[in-house]
Amino acid sequence: MARSPLTLAASVTSALPEAVVDGVSALSEGMGGRFDSAAVQLDDGELVVVRVPTDDSAENELRAQTSALRALTPGVRAQLRLRAPRTIGETVVDGRYTVVTDLVDGYRVDAAEVPAGRGVATAIGTALAAVHGLPASVVSGDDLTVQSPEQVRQSVSRLLDRVAALHRIPVSLLSRWSRAAAAEHIWRFESTVVLGGTSSDAFLLEDVDDEPRVTGILDWHGLAVGDPAVDLQWLSSAPKAAMDVFDAYTAASVRAPDAGIHNRARLYAELEFAKWLVHGDDIGSEEIITDAVNLLVSLADSVQDDDLTRIETISPDDALGRAGLVPDRRVPVDTSMQTDAYDPEELGAFEAQDAPAARPGAADDGFDETSSMDLGPEADGGATVPVDMGDWIRQDAGDTGDTTDRTADSR
Numbered sequence: 001m002a003r004s005p006l007t008l009a010a011s012v013t014s015a016l017p018e019a020v021v022d023g024v025s026a027l028s029e030g031m032g033g034r035f036d037s038a039a040v041q042l043d044d045g046e047l048v049v050v051r052v053p054t055d056d057s058a059e060n061e062l063r064a065q066t067s068a069l070r071a072l073t074p075g076v077r078a079q080l081r082l083r084a085p086r087t088i089g090e091t092v093v094d095g096r097y098t099v100v101t102d103l104v105d106g107y108r109v110d111a112a113e114v115p116a117g118r119g120v121a122t123a124i125g126t127a128l129a130a131v132h133g134l135p136a137s138v139v140s141g142d143d144l145t146v147q148s149p150e151q152v153r154q155s156v157s158r159l160l161d162r163v164a165a166l167h168r169i170p171v172s173l174l175s176r177w178s179r180a181a182a183a184e185h186i187w188r189f190e191s192t193v194v195l196g197g198t199s200s201d202a203f204l205l206e207d208v209d210d211e212p213r214v215t216g217i218l219d220w221h222g223l224a225v226g227d228p229a230v231d232l233q234w235l236s237s238a239p240k241a242a243m244d245v246f247d248a249y250t251a252a253s254v255r256a257p258d259a260g261i262h263n264r265a266r267l268y269a270e271l272e273f274a275k276w277l278v279h280g281d282d283i284g285s286e287e288i289i290t291d292a293v294n295l296l297v298s299l300a301d302s303v304q305d306d307d308l309t310r311i312e313t314i315s316p317d318d319a320l321g322r323a324g325l326v327p328d329r330r331v332p333v334d335t336s337m338q339t340d341a342y343d344p345e346e347l348g349a350f351e352a353q354d355a356p357a358a359r360p361g362a363a364d365d366g367f368d369e370t371s372s373m374d375l376g377p378e379a380d381g382g383a384t385v386p387v388d389m390g391d392w393i394r395q396d397a398g399d400t401g402d403t404t405d406r407t408a409d410s411r
Helices: 005-015 056-071 074-080 120-132 149-166 171-182 228-237 242-252 261-283 286-302 316-323 344-351
Strands: 021-027 035-042 047-053 087-093 096-102 192-194 203-208 211-217 224-226
Touching (some): 005 035, 005 096, 047 056, 056 087, 171 261, 228 242, 228 261, 261 286
Antiparallel strands (some): 087 096
């Protein structure tokens, strides 16, 4: 049973003994929310978010998020120029690890809805390049995972061995993945700081001079040093904007060229089906296993004429054409900690009352302590199930229409 906003507000005073709660509003998480969350206004006008995990998996993720955010020192955050969540307090609610953070508003865009051309796609690509450009010492000094290219490759091989042992996967698909794992030329990359498998809805955006800008990144629980391609696997679910995100990412990247990053990103996207199968086997769920097998069969049919080991070449003309879609400057960015989306207009109900001069007393500030605002479904942090596993090739370079729904509660 979901905890009430008032119960969550009470936990804020446990995490922050000196805090005085002035109001609270529910954060709707959808039917399958893995966290009970609330936006809480303190008497000094500050807005904070309290999050309580609903199961062991969510609790482990929340602990990992807190640990990762500790690695983002003020110096790192200044270099990143993005807002990363800031942990304000910690406590325990009903035996569950609970965290209070500052709140960051902005809108999010589902992968399938990211439009082609300059805008959301290029803003996300540029912001992701900024994360991958952080020094590896950010991670290595805080006991987070650090993997070399060979270790990353070995992890893939171990997953394939596990899947093969289940004898539930199409032979053609297993062969496809095995060939990719054995292809030396696509595994020549430089390990970088990664988010550990992010998606478009991890990025908060706002419009500045009618141009989308990334203002924050919400999900940091997978922070590690590893293969940058893992943070691009979600592009298989963004058919309209995949190449624009990738082009902006490449243009802003400070790393050496990585010819195989496309191939590895697609491989990781496909392996999410394999992980789903392994998960079903681990918990003994025949329902999940059956679902995973059906997905794997469908995937095998859709990629049967495709070669994951072939590196696509780009003509000079195509490269120049793509460069025209990339902004001529970096998108300034910021970061702060929660995994929910916030609607700036709805949060205006809070912010209009933040200034002490405008709030002579709690009874006069017009804030409903039990009001509820729908600030978006919970981002579970799980991997996006790929939809289109084909090559990321722009079919219509002229399609730059922005059809994004920019209400935060749809992200």
